[in-house]
Amino acid sequence: MSSSVSREIDSRDSAYCRKEKSLGVLCSNFLRLYNREDVRTIGLDDAASKLGVERRRMYDVVNILETVGVVARKAKNQYTWKGLEEIPWVLEQLKEEGLRENFNATICSITTRVSNDNEYKGLLGLNTTGDDYSSGSSKNKNKRDKSLALLTQNFIKLFLCSDVDSILLENAAKALPGDADDATALRTKVRRLYDIANVLSSMGLIEKIRHPDSGKPAYRWLCWRGKANNKVDAASDVNEPKMSGFGTDITNYCFKRKREVTEVDCKSSQERSWQTHDGLIELEPNSDGEEMKQHTKHLPKAIEFGPFAPISVSKVEDAANKRARQIQDLENLASTYRPQYRNQALCDLFTHYMEAWKSWFVDAVGKQQMQRIC
DNA sequence: TTCTCCCGCCATTTT
DNA sequence: AAAATGGCGGGAGAA
Numbered sequence: 258m259s260s261s262v263s264r265e266i267d268s269r270d271s272a273y274c275r276k277e278k279s280l281g282v283l284c285s286n287f288l289r290l291y292n293r294e295d296v297r298t299i300g301l302d303d304a305a306s307k308l309g310v311e312r313r314r315m316y317d318v319v320n321i322l323e324t325v326g327v328v329a330r331k332a333k334n335q336y337t338w339k340g341l342e343e344i345p346w347v348l349e350q351l352k353e354e355g356l357r358e359n360f361n362a363t364i365c366s367i368t369t370r371v372s373n374d375n376e377y378k379g380l381l382g383l384n385t386t387g388d389d390y391s392s393g394s395s396k397n398k399n400k401r402d403k404s405l406a407l408l409t410q411n412f413i414k415l416f417l418c419s420d421v422d423s424i425l426l427e428n429a430a431k432a433l434p435g436d437a438d439d440a441t442a443l444r445t446k447v448r449r450l451y452d453i454a455n456v457l458s459s460m461g462l463i464e465k466i467r468h469p470d471s472g473k474p475a476y477r478w479l480c481w482r483g484k485a486n487n488k489v490d491a492a493s494d495v496n497e498p499k500m501s502g503f504g505t506d507i508t509n510y511c512f513k514r515k516r517e518v519t520e521v522d523c524k525s526s527q528e529r530s531w532q533t534h535d536g537l538i539e540l541e542p543n544s545d546g547e548e549m550k551q552h553t554k555h556l557p558k559a560i561e562f563g564p565f566a567p568i569s570v571s572k573v574e575d576a577a578n579k580r581a582r583q584i585q586d587l588e589n590l591a592s593t594y595r596p597q598y599r600n601q602a603l604c605d606l607f608t609h610y611m612e613a614w615k616s617w618f619v620d621a622v623g624k625q626q627m628q629r630i631c
Numbered sequence: 632t633t634c635t636c637c638c639g640c641c642a643t644t645t646t
Numbered sequence: 647a648a649a650a651t652g653g654c655g656g657g658a659g660a661a
Contacts, residue, residue, distance in 0.1 A: 275659050
């Protein structure tokens with residue numbers, strides 16, 4: 258087809274590398290490009306040319322980012338940068354919505370904790386009308402029922418409304434609304450789930466793992482999941498601070514460390530985060546002296562951000578303490594787990610974040626000690 | 632081989 | 647009518 262022709266042409270100039278073209282990399286680049294103080298609006302064409310991709314791919318990334326609240330469509334060709342700090346709120350909404358729609362019942366049938374699970378018996382009554390985008394209903398939802406966005410929402414709901422360890426994309430495709438009997442449709446849906454999973458992975462919301470028993474690739478949620486999950490009280494949830502452990506780690510590079518950190522975070526955060534954490538996130542004026550973005554005033558109190566943190570959140574003092582105990586030797590860790598990246602871009606990214614993290618860490622711990630003394 | 636998922640055609644929607 | 651969106655699945659790279 259013409260695509261292969263263009264690839265041939267491409268490869269004459271420079272070696273074609275499929276991985277470098279992935280939506281995940283594109284998403285990372287997108288976030289690196291626009292996760293800045295001075296960004297308000299994003300032009301699609303501008304983004305496409307800066308990122309060196311065709312317009313069509315921007316739609317893919319932007320649609321997914323839109324469903325987690327990072328950007329919002331403003332006008333034709335134009336998006337508003339909302340920021341990563343929106344993610345926790347959107348997740349919260351998605352979870353509430355998912356619980357209302359009985360996603361927690363659905364998920365039981367696709368959990369991969371059960372080995373050799375091929376039974377999807379309980380896929381009852383999944384509400385296909387995921388079109389009501391949040392109780393706020395302030396969004397224009399006319400196009401909300403389109404596939405990629407809706408599929409993203411539903412995929413996330415599967416994680417948020419359950420406590421499953423991991424989900425196979427194939428199972429997710431079967432469980433999510435749509436024609437589960439049509440093999441072609443299912444294949445297409447799995448393709449889309451791959452796209453979505455790549456983007457969510459690049460943001461550190463999920464990670465790809467191998468299922469210990471079946472060895473099959475699956476995805477694991479890394480981030481805040483909310484309090485009660487599917488079994489406990491949803492009632493006590495209401496007025497408490499919700500978020501913690503958001504994107505606790507850097508994507509794709511360190512499964513072992515993730516286990517160490519995120520399991521602590523994901524589990525104990527369930528208790529920890531519901532306490533009051535006044536002042537956990539210390540907001541700092543940015544370097545320009547410009548005032549903080551409007552979002553920060555209502556930031557949840559105990560969020561830890563992943564590979565991409567909101568620019569307005571510069572210090573997480575309490576987290577520093579925990580990290581101080583969990584991670585004794587950064588250099589060691591970095592060198593131990595670095596090789597997980599095969600992709601040069603990711604390697605660079607990883608290095609970049611390690612450097613950033615290191616300086617932040619030193620700074621945060623230093624500050625903490627200063628406060629003690631004073 | 633199977634798993635992944637990029638790529639761009641073309642239908643649909645918006646301007 | 648033209649431009650903007652984005653569903654969709656072929657088929658090639660990766661594992």
